[in-house]
Amino acid sequence: MTFTADRRLRRLGLGAVLALWGAAARAGDFNPALPPELKLGFAILSRTAGRAPAAAGPALRCDPKVSRRMCGIVEGDLAFLRSVWGKSSSDLQKSVFGPLAGSVYLAWLAARVKTVGVDYRVADAVAYTQPPLYPEKILLTRAYASAAHPQIARISVLLHEARHMEVKGRYWSHVRCPVPFRDARGEDMLSFWTGENLSGQPACDRTAVGAYGIEVIMLRNVSRYCLTCGGKVRMDADLYARDAFNRIIDSAAVETLRRDVY
Numbered sequence: 001m002t003f004t005a006d007r008r009l010r011r012l013g014l015g016a017v018l019a020l021w022g023a024a025a026r027a028g029d030f031n032p033a034l035p036p037e038l039k040l041g042f043a044i045l046s047r048t049a050g051r052a053p054a055a056a057g058p059a060l061r062c063d064p065k066v067s068r069r070m071c072g073i074v075e076g077d078l079a080f081l082r083s084v085w086g087k088s089s090s091d092l093q094k095s096v097f098g099p100l101a102g103s104v105y106l107a108w109l110a111a112r113v114k115t116v117g118v119d120y121r122v123a124d125a126v127a128y129t130q131p132p133l134y135p136e137k138i139l140l141t142r143a144y145a146s147a148a149h150p151q152i153a154r155i156s157v158l159l160h161e162a163r164h165m166e167v168k169g170r171y172w173s174h175v176r177c178p179v180p181f182r183d184a185r186g187e188d189m190l191s192f193w194t195g196e197n198l199s200g201q202p203a204c205d206r207t208a209v210g211a212y213g214i215e216v217i218m219l220r221n222v223s224r225y226c227l228t229c230g231g232k233v234r235m236d237a238d239l240y241a242r243d244a245f246n247r248i249i250d251s252a253a254v255e256t257l258r259r260d261v262y
């Protein structure tokens with residue numbers, strides 16, 4: 001009996017601690033002490049941004065299946081994202097994300113994603129989400145950690161997946177790409193990431209502000225306006241924006257993006 005009561009009290013105590021932790025974490029008051037390998041770059045949200053408004057939000061965690069190496073890669077990506085800043089930005093950048101600032105992107109991500117997991121069985125994708133089965137969780141594949149892809153492109157994948165968390169946008173589901181799906185030179189459209197022929201694949205969008213569209217918006221804003229980014233980052237951003245832009249198959253959406261960021 002005493003043992004049961006004690007357990008109940010301890011449960012109550014633990015519950016109270018967790019509730020307080022949740023409230024404080026939401027308010028951005030402190031960073032809970034976690035093993036470093038389980039704490040990702042969102043922890044930096046609690047710091048005050050230099051030129052942009054301070055963002056708030058809980059830390060993004062790696063689940064226990066994520067290797068230390070993979071977790072470190074994501075942490076590095078988010079740390080770099082925080083450094084992004086530009087004085088100017090496009091209209092769609094402002095309406096979707098806000099000003100061109102790392103803290104703005106991090107807050108946008110933190111509002112949608114809490115956890116990173118892995119699925120090493122998947123070979124034809126870089127990352128995926130399964131809301132509402134796994135709400136607020138991004139699953140990364142081996143391709144995410146491939147040295148073949150630049151950091152700014154990996155970051156755009158995180159934003160892409162975060163867009164899929166939005167219930168309001170019906171998760172911004174993709175549509176099938178045309179069959180055949182060829183570029184202006186008559187060449188098959190291939191994924192920059194996997195080399196897969198995109199013809200007939202559910203890897204296209206009809207909207208300018210879906211998961212691919214917001215990749216274009218972020219990458220082109222970085223390419224055009226980021227003052228803290230080096231030349232290689234801006235070139236990488238421009239290159240991978242092309243992959244996402246190719247997947248927009250509605251002419252009005254293409255024109256909207258072209259006017260905004262090209």
Ligand SMILES: [Zn+2]
Pocket residue numbers: 160164174211
């Ligand atoms: Zn997607």
